[in-house]
Amino acid sequence: MGSSETTDETRRLDVRDIDGEPFGHIMSAISELSASNSLLLVNSFEPVPLYDVLERRGCEFQTTQVEDDEWHITVSLK
Template sequence: MSLEPVDADRRLDVREINGEPFGDIIAALNELEADESLLLINSFEPEPLYDVLEQRGFTYVTANPEPDLWHVEITHA
């Protein structure tokens, strides 16, 4: 069962990125409008990202709907 938010305006599946996805994540955050949300999909919980999100003024909700699948819904604080 997927817990993917249906109201996420944008999505970024970092499992499809070859190499380090940090730059792609920051680029997606920079493009995010004030009233939009970003769904980040990953194969592990991106704990190091949480501090970066908070420092940049974002909030997030994390879900682990199935093994090796993490959803992080990111919005402006």
């Protein structure tokens, strides 16, 4: 399972250690977003296919490559 933790403003979801496809975990976390919080998604690669999904769901996002194999994507509602 992926590790996640919640604060008042940002929930962190690290999908690098999820066995199998992490898409369901990501969508579940995004469905819990409100205007007052955001999701920090940690991944081992840049999840380019996810960007279209986020835009269709009315989200905005910022991507940062932290290391060669670590990407942070901060997702919030528009």
